[in-house]
Structures are given as structure tokens and as C-alpha cells.
Amino acid sequence: MDLGIRGRSAIVCASSRGLGFASANALAREGVNVVINGRDAGTLGEVRNRIAREHNVQVAAVVGDITSAATQQALLEACPAPDILVNNNGGPTPGKFADWDRDAWIAALDANMLAPIAMIRAVIDGMVERRFGRIINITSAMVKTPMSPMGLSTGARTGLTSVAKALSKDVAHANVTINNLLPERIDTERQNQMANLHAQRAKITVEEAYAQMAKSIAAGRLGRPEEFGDACAFLCSAQAGYISGQNIQLDGGSYAGLM
Numbered sequence: 001m002d003l004g005i006r007g008r009s010a011i012v013c014a015s016s017r018g019l020g021f022a023s024a025n026a027l028a029r030e031g032v033n034v035v036i037n038g039r040d041a042g043t044l045g046e047v048r049n050r051i052a053r054e055h056n057v058q059v060a061a062v063v064g065d066i067t068s069a070a071t072q073q074a075l076l077e078a079c080p081a082p083d084i085l086v087n088n089n090g091g092p093t094p095g096k097f098a099d100w101d102r103d104a105w106i107a108a109l110d111a112n113m114l115a116p117i118a119m120i121r122a123v124i125d126g127m128v129e130r131r132f133g134r135i136i137n138i139t140s141a142m143v144k145t146p147m148s149p150m151g152l153s154t155g156a157r158t159g160l161t162s163v164a165k166a167l168s169k170d171v172a173h174a175n176v177t178i179n180n181l182l183p184e185r186i187d188t189e190r191q192n193q194m195a196n197l198h199a200q201r202a203k204i205t206v207e208e209a210y211a212q213m214a215k216s217i218a219a220g221r222l223g224r225p226e227e228f229g230d231a232c233a234f235l236c237s238a239q240a241g242y243i244s245g246q247n248i249q250l251d252g253g254s255y256a257g258l259m
Contacts, residue, residue: 004238006031008132010084011075013037013066013119016044018188019138020088022229025051027084030233033058035079039065067110069118076122081130084236085123087116087160088138090190092152094197100152112139112156117163120178124171133176134236137164141184141251161247168245177244179235184251185213187222219252 009032012024016038024034028051036051038044041063048061060078064071066089092108116137127133139157146154161180168178185191191213192206199209214221228250234240235248249255 001239003030003233003236005083005233005236007033008083009033009035009079009081010086010236011035011037011079011082011119011123012086012088013075013116014088014090015086016040016047018190019183019186019225019228020086021047022225023086023088023136023138023232024229025055026226026229026233027086027236028055028057028059030237031055031057032084032236035060035062035075035082037062037064037066037071037075039063066119067115072115072118072122075119081126082123083127083130083132084134084136085119086136086138086232086236087119089115091140091150091157094149094194095152097148097151104152105155108152108156109159112153113160113163116160120164120167124167124176127176128171128174131175133171133174134240135164135176135178136232136235137161137178137180138232139180139182139247141182141249141255143180143182143247144249144255144257165245172244175241177235177241179244180247181228181232181235182247182249182251183223183228184249184254185217185222186225186228186250188225191222216254217252218254221252223250223252 010027014020015024015036044061048059052059062074089111142150142154164178195209199206
């Protein structure tokens with residue numbers, strides 16, 4: 001299927017690895033010029049070269065933490081009129097509610113709610129004027145199925161989800177969509193971090209932790225980053241203009257609820 005977005009431009013935040021990279025790579029494969037972002041200059045440069053070499057698109061790289069106003073401004077300068085915005089950032093480390101002070105909550109809100117909102121605010125008016133826009137927020141399955149060790153992530157990402165849903169209704173008339181992708185158990189470095197934490201706490205091997213994770217998924221396996229990236233690319237497509245305000249889970253069919 002031709003997704004109808006060849007030649008368009010995208011900002012993909014926190015995209016030097018993991019789900020962000022998978023999303024940027026899938027968009028580039030469809031002919032989208034991408035601006036990627038990460039905190040490590042060396043890694044980001046390698047990713048930029050790889051995407052440009054494999055997909056023959058324009059690739060710009062902005063080094064910095066997406067929570068920084070300077071990084072946000074640099075992304076917008078590199079791509080002043082984006083057609084696509086993919087918001088992404090690493091989540092807080094799991095922990096205990098009793099250990100999270102005000103600073104921990106503010107950091108979570110900055111990383112997983114306020115930074116994405118700032119990027120949306122910066123690009124959405126231009127998308128409406130141009131009558132095309134695709135905004136994807138990479139959040140978490142924990143938005144729908146909260147677990148106490150993930151409270152920081154759940155709290156911040158649920159706030160973003162609420163804002164995105166309300167805003168999506170205001171801009172749908174202009175062919176601007178806002179959707180959230182909710183991953184669970186995708187085989188990335190983040191998942192490796194979670195496996196190691198679980199192994200330490202449960203006093204098992206990392207391999208056993210991975211096996212338990214796979215068993216908890218209805219599909220019986222972890223998801224592949226490429227599957228996630230392809231889903232993101234489709235939601236950015238011309239064909240996806242009638243899909244907005246949705247929370248789409250990529251969890252191997254594991255979510256037990258109806259909605």
C-alpha cells in the first residue's frame with residue numbers, strides 16, 4: 001500500500017533507538033523526510049546516516065533532551081512546517097509510590113506530558129492551515145491498565161492522553177489527526193531494562209524474566225519494534241484521516257477490557 005506521504009516532513013522525538021527509531025525508520029521508508037532526535041551525538045549521527053543511506057530521504061539530527069526548550073526550538077528550526085509529529089520519550093524508572101517526592105512527579109510530567117504538549121502547541125496551527133497533520137503520541141499500555149510501580153509514567157501519560165483527546169476534536173475538520181500508540185512488551189532496550197529489574201527483584205535470570213514476560217502476552221511473544229513502526233506509519237498516512245482521538249494498543253492481544 002502506498003501511504004500517500006512521500007515527500008512530507010516529520011519530527012520524531014527521542015528517535016535514536018527503540019520505538020522512536022522504529023517510527024522514524026518506517027516513515028523514512030515511505031519517503032518522508034525526517035528530523036530525528038536523541039541525547040547522544042554519536043549514536044544519533046550513526047542513525048541519521050543509516051536512515052539516509054537506506055531510504056534516500058533527507059534526514060536532520062538534533063541532539064538534546066526533548067524536555068529542554070532549547071531542544072524543542074532546535075527541532076522546530078530544523079523542520080519549521082512539519083506534516084507529522086511523533087512525540088516520544090523514555091519513561092520514568094519503576095518504583096514505589098512512597099519514594100516519589102514532588103521532584104520525581106515534576107520530572108515525570110516534564111518528560112511525558114509537558115514536553116509533548118509543547119511540541120503539539122508549536123505545530124498544530126500550521127497543520128490546520130495547511131489542511132494536513134498527523135500527531136502520534138507514543139505513550140504506554142499503563143494508561144489503560146495502571147500498575148503501581150509504573151505510577152509516575154501512568155500519571156503523566158494519562159494527562160497527555162486526556163489533552164490529546166480533547167484537542168483532537170477541535171482539529172479533525174482540517175484533516176489533522178491526533179492518536180496515541182500504547183505499547184506493551186515490545187522488544188527494545190527499555191524492555192531489557194524492565195527484564196533486568198524484574199530479574200533482580202524476583203531473584204531469577206534475565207532469560208527467565210523474558211520468558212515470564214512472553215508468557216504474559218496473549219500472542220506468546222514480545223512485539224517487534226518494526227511492527228510498532230509500521231503501525232505508526234499507517235496512522236500518519238493519507239488513508240488514516242478518519243482515525244483520530246484513539247488509543248491504539250500494541251500488546252499482542254493482551255488487553256482484557258472492551259474499550
